[in-house]
Amino acid sequence: EAQVTQNPRYLITVTGKKLTVTCSQNMNHEYMSWYRQDPGLGLRQIYYSMNVEVTDKGDVPEGYKVSRKEKRNFPLILESPSPNQTSLYFCASSFSPGQGLEQYFGPGTRLTVT
Amino acid sequence: DQQVKQNSPSLSVQEGRISILNCDYTNSMFDYFLWYKKYPAEGPTFLISISSIKDKNEDGRFTVFLNKSAKHLSLHIVPSQPGDSAVYFCAATGTASKLTFGTGTRLQVTL
Numbered sequence: 089e090a091q092v093t094q095n096p097r098y099l100i101t102v103t104g105k106k107l108t109v110t111c112s113q114n115m116n117h118e119y120m121s122w123y124r125q126d127p128g129l130g131l132r133q134i135y136y137s138m139n140v141e142v143t144d145k146g147d148v149p150e151g152y153k154v155s156r157k158e159k160r161n162f163p164l165i166l167e168s169p170s171p172n173q174t175s176l177y178f179c180a181s182s183f184s185p186g187q188g189l190e191q192y193f194g195p196g197t198r199l200t201v202t
Numbered sequence: 203d204q205q206v207k208q209n210s211p212s213l214s215v216q217e218g219r220i221s222i223l224n225c226d227y228t229n230s231m232f233d234y235f236l237w238y239k240k241y242p243a244e245g246p247t248f249l250i251s252i253s254s255i256k257d258k259n260e261d262g263r264f265t266v267f268l269n270k271s272a273k274h275l276s277l278h279i280v281p282s283q284p285g286d287s288a289v290y291f292c293a294a295t296g297t298a299s300k301l302t303f304g305t306g307t308r309l310q311v312t313l
Binding site for chain 1: 206208236238243244245246247248251291293300301302303304305306
């Protein structure tokens, strides 16, 4: 089954404790992206990757890191989480970054930072 | 600076009637527009899209209209069904790398 998977689905952590949210896709997509969803703000892009070893900042990259060492995986790293990073996070992928960007989304990771 | 705006946070429609969801954008460089649907506890799923060279695209019960001069697009669902109850996001892109989303409209289809 073609899908984007994220782990964990739910995470409660404390300020400053490094964490990684994994994202994996099995569709051989070149393009992958991370979004956060907050009430009243919709989905905002954090980082994206056009292909292996190619990553770039989205609209809200502060406090986040990413890496793309393999085509299928695109982990999101929070080196020192803060309460304002409490949010619902989505990973997405698509075949190419060309026109259309009909992205496939993962099920989401709900992160709470206390 | 919200470049894609959905001014109605919620909408309630009776089953069988038409649902019209609206979206406005400010960036004239946007040339492709998409609608996504999101159920609780799931990721958004692609619904329908339209290129800026068209003014209408239809897929079954779903039609998207684009008015470039007004920088406005709308999604029509006819007839509305209870299973259409979800949050709908419009999104726009003008480059190969970036998709800008609106804030979403929660549609409730009542019996």
